[in-house]
Amino acid sequence: MKILILLFLVGPALIIFTSSQPGKLFKTHSDITPQPERGTRSADDNIRLPAQTYCAPSFDPSKLDAADAPIFKGLGNLHYPISTESAKAQQYFDQGLTLIYAFNHGEAGRSFKAAIKLDSTAAMPYWGLAMVLGPNYNAALNPTSLTEINDAINKALKYSESASPSAKALIAALRKRFPEKEVTDMTPYNEAYAAAMKKAHEAFPADINIAALYVDAMMNEHPWDLWFRNGTAKSWTPAIVEKLEKLLTTAPDHVGANHMYIHLMEASPEVEKAIPSANRLRDMLPAAGHILHMPSHIDIRTGNYHKGVVVNEKASSADSSYIAQCKIQGVYPMMYYPHNIHFLAACAFLEGNSKKAIDAAWSVARHADKTYIYETAAIQHYSIIPYYVLAQLGKWDEILKLDQPDTALIYPLAIWHYARGMAFNGKKDNESAAKELAALREIGKDPRMAGLFIWGVNHAAQLTQIATNVLYGEISAGKGSYDEAILALQKAGDIEDSLMYQEPPDWFFSTRHSLGHVLLKAKKFEEAEKVYLQDMKMYPENGWALMGLYKSLVGQGKLREAKLVKIRFDKAWKWSDIIISSSRI
Incomplete structure (x- = not known):
């Protein structure tokens, strides 16, 4: 029996929900099976990667006080006009939508509540509140939220008479996403919502936010289930790739599109296609820690470890400031923020910066x-x-x-x-x-x-x-x-x-660093070479494997090849503070 733990902050208490029904309301693995080839991120037909706890909503949006909602600087300039006479309500709505794309659903909920407080007859803030209370790519539906979700959707429908046609389409689509009461399987509702969003997109093809939300709906039909283990796309994945790449051609700086593209391609055999999106996100929203962090999902898969260090230092700084100033409690500081530092430790280790790796590791433990x-x-x-x-x-x-x-x-x-x-x-x-x-x-x-x-x-x-x-x-x-x-x-x-x-x-x-080291000691140089080449399929150009590869080539008398690898090692080890003579110390 597999158990997935999901965390929700309810008032001052943290409630731990568990599920023993994989593939139902809470998604988890139905089995653990061997992975035949490293370097790909995917799952079997019957295995779905579950919601990562560290990417779960930062706190329960239903418990936030609209009076405390700040207007943040550094969240870009996304604007989606809604029917309201209140400029401040519009500002809060734009911020909430930005935070949806940035996966800070709790803070987005606070923004939508603030917009509602300023204009209780504006339909779209209710739509936004229902969105953040619902499931997302990294978190399953919390069934205790259904009453408030349905109340928000009903109010959005009630006040939609004065809304724009595109807003009406979004509200009508969202109505399809949720049951009236708890169910064991959300699949029919996810499919109905995606179908409704497709119709909305077809009706308003020039609306880039409807296009982005349509892609989000498509991805949420199959969260973390887009690629087979060998890198082959699942049957539904090419349509998502096509739609999202078309959107990025039209709106290359859309935060949601770039964020989703990283998640879409990080498991693919063409992860490098997401490098432009990673580069766009590095400085796009300086106040959104998770967006600052996201490029490192691509950096670690493409050998850009120092860039991964830098973005996670920025993300950790942004989140530290946010948590302190807004007095955030619950999942965000407990899981989300340490994830940035954990990633920093990983990238620092792979570039040979032992001090940063150790300092970050202790920081993760402290948090x-x-x-x-x-x-x-x-x-x-x-x-x-x-x-x-x-x-x-x-x-x-x-x-x-x-x-x-x-x-x-x-x-x-x-x-x-x-x-x-x-x-x-x-x-x-x-x-x-x-x-x-x-x-x-x-x-x-x-x-x-x-x-x-x-x-x-x-x-x-x-x-x-x-x-x-x-x-x-x-x-x-x-x-x-x-x-x-x-x-x-x-x-x-x-x-x-x-x-x-x-x-x-x-x-x-990687255990291959130890294996390769022992193979070198045993003078099995050809075998060691294969081990290091395999290691770099997962962690390209990591200095540990490059040093081992260099030694394996020297051992085989392949001195010309070894010289070229040594040049690559020197480049990879540019930021290191240690000297190594093998793939492990």
Whole structure:
């Protein structure tokens, strides 16, 4: 049974909803199956990537006070005229629509409520409120919101007599999206809404916001289910690609279109097609942390790690200011904001900037809300990012100073033992390393591990299995038992490849860095070369793999090729603060 945790802030309390019915109202995996090829983001016909908790609404829009709604600077100049005599209501509506496109649905809800307070007979702010209370690409419908959703739609319909024809089309379409009461399957409603939005788009083909909302409706019919694992498009995906690319030709600076295009193409075999959208979003909305962060979804897939560092530094700064000034609580500071810093740690590691990677890792851990750590594996994962980063960077003394996690937190405890085992092995203390491995194996047998999911996507048990095999492989290699080490590290890689795609990846980072390193030590240079080339299909031009590739080519006597790879390594390592001689320390 797979459980997806969704979080909603209700007043001062955080309610944790769980679902044990995959594919129903809450979407989760129906199974975990091996991933035959890395470098693609997709799912089988029967597997749908679920809503990422960190991209869920920042807080419950129904609980916001319109009186507290600010007008933000730095949110661009999107304008969608509505029927109102209040210039301020129009301003709030424009801001709310912008924030919908920026995936800050909670703050968008506050803007729509402010518009309603200023003009209670304007139809479109009610439309906006219903939109943000409903599902989106990253979050399923919260059924407790249906009463307020339907009330908002009914008021939008009531006051739509004076609305423009295009506004009437949007309101009528949204009416198709929601049931009157809770249902177990939203599929018919998602399909009806998409069909209605298609008609609206056909009636108003020049309206770029209707076009963008139509694409959004199409994508929400199949959230995170657009590509097969081998990179082949699902049957419904080409139509979405065609429509969105046409919209970007017409409106290249539309924030929603660019945001959606990144999500559309990040899993595709042509991820580089989204680079222009990533570049447009880098400075488009300086006050919207999530939009500032979004280019890094493409940066990490195209080897632009330093750009990923920069955008996540900007995103973290913007969100930090927003959270402090607006006193935001709930999911946004608990999940959304740390995601930026987590991504920063990942990109910094891949460019060899150890200080930034370690500082960011500790920052992620500090922002992991310990209030919910026992209930939420994702928060547990945030809290131990330093363990992963320190182990990858060979900070053995720092690892051995880490306090032991609470024994009730079996996943953090497992990775703590893994990191300590790596440290003892690095310090040539074989006996202590073996004790940590034994403890790690024992925790891996704990049946509670199977119920822990990171973001509702990957099992903590899988990560523990990877850790066990990596540590065993490293210990074996330290003893000179290279064949045994290689088998263990290959097994770790197979499990890593079976993980569903995450950004950043749940295993932090590639087991191929360890495998390639051991292959080099075993003088299996040709095999090592293949491992590093495969690694760069996922993380192009990462310096760790480039150094390993360089050494593998030198070992084969391919000195001319090696010289060219060394040039690539020097470029990739431009921002590093460490010297490496292999693919791992």
